[in-house]
Each structure stands twice: as C-alpha cells, then as structure tokens.
Amino acid sequence: MQDNNVDLSVLPPDQAGAALFSILNTLAFPLILFGGLFLINRSRAGGAGGAGDQMNPFNMGKSKARIQMEPDTGVNFEAVAGVDEAKEELAEVVDFLKNPARYTELGAKIPRGALLIGPPGTGKTLLAKAVAGEAGVPFFSISAAEFIEMFVGVGASRVRDLFEQAKKNAPCIIFIDELDAVGRQRAQGVGMGNDEREQTINQLLTEMDGFEGNKGVIVLAATNIPEVLDKALLRPGRFDRQIRVGLPDFKGRTRILGVHAKDKKLGPDVSLEDIAKRCLGMSGADLANVMNEAAIFSARKKKTTIEAEDVFDAIDRIQIGLEKKGGTFSEDR
DSSP: TTTOOOOOOOOOOOHHHHHHHHHHHHHHHHHHHHHHHHHHHHHHHTTTTTTGGTGGGGTSSSOOOOOEEOOOOOOOOOOOOOOOOHHHHHHHHHHHHHHHHHHHHTTTOOEEEEEESSSTTHHHHHHHHHHHHHOOOOOEEEEEGGGGGHHHHTTHHHHHHHHHHHHHSSSSSEESSSSSGBBBBBOOSTTTOOOOOHHHHHHHHHEEEEEEEOEEEEEEEEEGGGGGGGGHHSSSTTTTEEEEEOOOOOOHHHHHHHHHTTTBOOEEEEEEHHHHHHHHTOOOOOHHHHHHHHHHHHTTTTTTSSHHHHHHHHHHHHHOOOOOOOOOOHHHH
16 A cells, blocks of 8 residues: 555554444343343233243342232131130221221220140141131231242332232231241340341331321231240230140031031031040041042042041041051061
C-alpha cells in the first residue's frame, strides 16, 4: 500500500471493545440458561394454575400454607367423638371468635395458642378441622416441615409471610401440624448453632408474642412428642393451653365406632358395645381401620352386610396378625 502511495494510518487495537466482547462471550451461556428456566417457570405457572410458583426461586420465601377464607372442612364438633374434654376447651376458642365482645368487656384475653398433645391417631388434626368448621373464620393450615429448606433464612421468611397474611385476615386461625419438626429445643451454651431450624423457631416465637404483638390470630398446633419442644414455645402468651387428647374410654370408643359405622351396612348381630370392649387401648384411627377391615373381609366373602364375625376377625388381624393356615405345633414335631 505504501508502494502505491495509499494514505495509511495505524492505530492500536481497541482494548475496551475486546474486553467487553470477551465478557459477553463468557456470560452468554449462563444468560441463556437462566432465561430458559425463567420461561419454563412461567409456562408451568400459567398451565398448572400457579403450581409453577412453588418452583420459582423468587417465591421460595413465600408461605406454603393452604388458605380457606370460608372453611368447608366438612367436620364439626359433632363428628369428633371420644375427646369431650378437648372439645370443651376448644369450644371456648370458637365462642371467642364468634362473640369477642363477651370476653373483652370483662377484660379477658383469649389464648394466643393451643397445643394439642396426644398419641398418633387420637384425632388432633380432626379437632383442628372441627374448630375451623365451627368458627367460620379464615383458616391457614401448614405442616411444620414445610417451613424448612436447605437454604438458611427461608423458613423464617415463610413464617413472616404466613403471619402477615393472617394479620390481614384477622380474626383467623393458623394450624401447624407436627410442630416438633421445627419447634425442638434450641442449642444452649457453647457451640450454640445458627442453622435454618433455629432461625425458623426464633421467628415463630417473635410472631406469636413479640414486640409488636399479634392480635386476632389464634395458633393451633399438634404434636405427639411435647417433651422435645422448646420451653419458650410453651410459656403463657404463646401456647397458653396444652390440651391433652388421649386414648378414648369405653363410651368414647362406642361413639367413635358409631361415627365410622354410619356408611357401613352392619348386620343385625353387630353390637358396637361388644366391639368397643374388644378394642381396649385403640385410638380413633385404629377403630376406623377396624371397621374398614371388617368391610373388606365381608366383601371378600361376597356378603351383603358386615357380620360380627367379620369385625372380630378384623380386630384379631390388627392386634395379632393373620391366622395361620398351616398345621399345628404338634404336627410340626
């Protein structure tokens, strides 16, 4: 070009442009990846009625509680049998939600929380459903395990979001099932932890009875191992009442059997009192299982009604197992 007298000027390369191109080239794949994930989440949310919101990382701190603004649980106190003492205590909570003026005029304060304690299958969750059905106020239900995630701070964020929603709809009820999953005793002294579970329980303690207070929100919870719960949860002002839901007595078992026998075709030889005597130490869930197993036995034998023999066979199967069809011990020898 110089030999042909061409005007020529030489400049150094554009370092800034080259660096920018290198950065864009490095970020291209991550940007495409996150963009694809975002589009997938949006399509899932639109196609599944919002189900994709649970997978969206931006909604990870949102509460997963099921909300019923007008509870239709299909359960009331009449459908809960064998736990009369627990029903009486919870009836006061329902009455306060329906007629708060009667209590506030006398200076009474309704308990902030009620903890249902009892063996598995005794009807703790059923009682919570009955309270929701009787009170007719917004009902928030969640399992304590749903607060916990692998990321520290997510559980506390979900607790805050849950109570924020509850306060907007007060008066209302929050039901936390299996409270021991998050409410276990915190570490004390040397080596005190700061993990996800402890942050979650700290936030729960603050929301139930912290500096700001919490009016109009009643917390119901259930557990079968209360001895592992943190003492701060059990003090007055948080879970004021600890309601024992024990195994039913004879009369309670008879009434529970009556509830579960309503949709069964029982024969004339079936006596609920006789069945209740044979079911000593059984919970409500066990009794429901007895009636269901009896119906299965009857259907297997192609009967039109459930006979007493089928019910007693069901009890024997649950208590001691299936009958052996082989030979006797003498024949084995």
